[in-house]
Amino acid sequence: MSLEIIKKAVFSAAEELCNKANLKAGSIVVIGCSTSEVGGGIIGKSGSLDIAEAIFEGAAEALSPKGIFIAAQCCEHLNRAIVIERQAAGNNEIVCAVPKMHAGGSFATTAYKKMSDPVLLEEIKADAGLDIGATLIGMHLKRVAVPLRLEVKKVGEATLFAAYTRPRYIGGIRAEYE
DSSP states (O other): OOOOHHHHHHHHHHHHHHHHHHHHHHOEEEEOOOHHHTSSOTTTSSSOOOHHHHHHHHHHHHGGGGGGGEEEEEOOTTOOOOOEEHHHHSSOOEOOOOOOTBBOOOHHHHHHHSSSSEEEESSOBEEEEEEEOOOOGGGGGGGGGGOOSSOOOOOOOOEEEEEEOOOOSSSOOOOOOO
């Protein structure tokens, strides 16, 4: 599969996520990505910086013009830490690490290089997410995650899952909801 096809698939998925989840400027989209799976391999075994760059560019082209931030999930060797722009980190505690190909993963490494002022956080509560290759992004979504079926089902050879979040319903039968 060509890098351009991968980039277009991610762009389309990110655009659809924004529209269906009604994301606004300042929202955060966590992206977990196994470039190994995208390339047809086994997660964690054959990462690719070229694939990572195509994925990052596709996501950034869809999200950045809308003022939506990318939060790139690292692999388990950095405890699935998050790479994000300092501006979007808010009051979250910054941790000291720089993702590398085999300690953080290809996608997080690429995000760290492509962002203007990247920092790492141990955790975040994102508004929505794209999970490319079963990287388990749920730990980085706000508390009520809603699965979302997108038109794009795969990025390369990797299965694509998406979710957005909504506020919790509280108050029971007397409450009124939007």
